Amino acid sequence: MERTVLPLAAAVSAKREGLPALVLLGPFLLAFLLFFLVPACETFWLSLTDSSLTRTNAFVGLDNYATLLRDASFRDALANTFYFALLTVIPLTALGLLMALLVNRFVRVQGWLQGVFFLPFVLPISVMTLVADWMLQPSSGIVNHLLGSQRPWLADPDWALPAVAIGTVWWTVGFNMLLFLAGLRNIPAEQYEAAALDGARGWSLFAHITWPSLRPVTTTCLILQMIASLKVFGQTYILTSGGPFNTTRVTLHYMYETAFTQSDAGYAAAIAMAFVAVVLMLSLLQAWVVRWMARRDA
Amino acid sequence: MNARSSLAWTVLGAASAIVLAALWAAPLLWALSTALRPELETVSSDFHWLPQTWTLDAFAKTLAAGNLLRWLLNSALVALGVTVVTMAISLMAAYAFSQLRFRGRSLVFGLAMLAFLLPFEALLVPLFRTMHQLGLVNSYAGIVLPQVVSPVVIYVFKGFFDAIPADFREAATMDGAGPLRVLWSVYLPLSGNIVWAMAIVTFIAAWNNFLWPFIIVTSTDMMTIPLGLTQTYDAFGVRYAQLMAAALLGALPVALAYVLFQKKVTQGFLAASGLKG
Numbered sequence: 105m106e107r108t109v110l111p112l113a114a115a116v117s118a119k120r121e122g123l124p125a126l127v128l129l130g131p132f133l134l135a136f137l138l139f140f141l142v143p144a145c146e147t148f149w150l151s152l153t154d155s156s157l158t159r160t161n162a163f164v165g166l167d168n169y170a171t172l173l174r175d176a177s178f179r180d181a182l183a184n185t186f187y188f189a190l191l192t193v194i195p196l197t198a199l200g201l202l203m204a205l206l207v208n209r210f211v212r213v214q215g216w217l218q219g220v221f222f223l224p225f226v227l228p229i230s231v232m233t234l235v236a237d238w239m240l241q242p243s244s245g246i247v248n249h250l251l252g253s254q255r256p257w258l259a260d261p262d263w264a265l266p267a268v269a270i271g272t273v274w275w276t277v278g279f280n281m282l283l284f285l286a287g288l289r290n291i292p293a294e295q296y297e298a299a300a301l302d303g304a305r306g307w308s309l310f311a312h313i314t315w316p317s318l319r320p321v322t323t324t325c326l327i328l329q330m331i332a333s334l335k336v337f338g339q340t341y342i343l344t345s346g347g348p349f350n351t352t353r354v355t356l357h358y359m360y361e362t363a364f365t366q367s368d369a370g371y372a373a374a375i376a377m378a379f380v381a382v383v384l385m386l387s388l389l390q391a392w393v394v395r396w397m398a399r400r401d402a
Numbered sequence: 403m404n405a406r407s408s409l410a411w412t413v414l415g416a417a418s419a420i421v422l423a424a425l426w427a428a429p430l431l432w433a434l435s436t437a438l439r440p441e442l443e444t445v446s447s448d449f450h451w452l453p454q455t456w457t458l459d460a461f462a463k464t465l466a467a468g469n470l471l472r473w474l475l476n477s478a479l480v481a482l483g484v485t486v487v488t489m490a491i492s493l494m495a496a497y498a499f500s501q502l503r504f505r506g507r508s509l510v511f512g513l514a515m516l517a518f519l520l521p522f523e524a525l526l527v528p529l530f531r532t533m534h535q536l537g538l539v540n541s542y543a544g545i546v547l548p549q550v551v552s553p554v555v556i557y558v559f560k561g562f563f564d565a566i567p568a569d570f571r572e573a574a575t576m577d578g579a580g581p582l583r584v585l586w587s588v589y590l591p592l593s594g595n596i597v598w599a600m601a602i603v604t605f606i607a608a609w610n611n612f613l614w615p616f617i618i619v620t621s622t623d624m625m626t627i628p629l630g631l632t633q634t635y636d637a638f639g640v641r642y643a644q645l646m647a648a649a650l651l652g653a654l655p656v657a658l659a660y661v662l663f664q665k666k667v668t669q670g671f672l673a674a675s676g677l678k679g
Binding site: 121124125126127139150157202205206210219226229234282283286335359363364369376380383387 | 427446449492502521526612
């Protein structure tokens, strides 16, 4: 929000406030340059070289990108990542909505319910992976006991990624619930009262008031979740190290291996650039959809 | 008809609430039940929901054998460092962006907000190279520094400062207070709530950060909890009671922070999502 200041006063204060502004901004700008802007440009520059992890080598133009297009391992990693997104995005959004509705509905146990659903989100990733690994143990794990099966979930090519996805849903759904709760609380009570006077109950209240009002939140949630799922790394790295048979090796895992195991920083930077392109497109899509919805509803 | 269908919805809702709550509480409760057993019981073919012999043995062994206390200390130092530095530089920057007029203000602000869009993951390789050149691999500074650039915190604070009536600042400036003084004694007290909320959320995020410590730390001594807990297989072997004890001890500090500051934590996470202040 711009304050209105007389033009003369503004000119005077611009002179007087330039130095204080520099002092106040200085520490942030220094950190921003060193740990964001320079590395961001460096990622791009590195992608045009065949540098190693610690040495900067020759300029090779677009060679790394050409390799990327023909790299079957990269394609597989990308496919695994999108499969993971497919397994997580919709469950995480739908469950987040359901949990928010339940928390909102049962007022007397609201605090408890919200706490139970949200707590996993504040825990370190390795707490989730340790507990998941124990529960999914082939011989003494509780999941196999309850299902009466002997499946080595995390070593089974068909089940490893879905198992990691289920752990991820448990771990992160609380955040989406929070987004939906905020959305629910923004719906004016009068809308419900008016609809109730017209005889709307239960499902029809949800279908006519709640769901349409939540559409912007739902869209935001879907796209934020899509971006978050594309960034998956820790869960699969810790639980399965990308195995069995690379069925859980995701994009960032492949980039990590390329940079830190193969010491091929140039190629890893090209992978990072491709990754950025996908994430940026989704971010722009989100901004565009939200603005479009706001304009249509106005 | 209507009353009956509304009752049906309530019953259905209550049933799903109970089932979901049970599913979401179960993993941690099962971890607790495992951690309170003697090690032999965890691999026994007899299944029991509760320990047959209750013991704190696993907790004692975990604390004695592993590097758990060291990792907890590292996490505390790192999270505290990240929080203090992030808050300090972000408050000052937000105040400048919001209240001071200088040339290039919107350009610099727009540039800073770019960091919103670009995923941190894309910077890993050059950041590691820089840290390697600076000799900061396996150091606290190396773990902390790249985590202090947080445009979302600046964005939230700037929004708050923008909404504070300019009269406050002008009155203080008339009395001869400089910008730092005005920030500290006028703007900070007026936005205490959101500052605490963002500080707690920054602390939790830094405590939980896995990716960056994973890249920059290679020595067991410098590991933080999220990283250290992934090494416990090597430290303890596959001893599930001890592994679950370690997981629960690693979860305890953040879980406590959440339980104690529930309102602030949720407010902070919502603000950080950019959706609501």
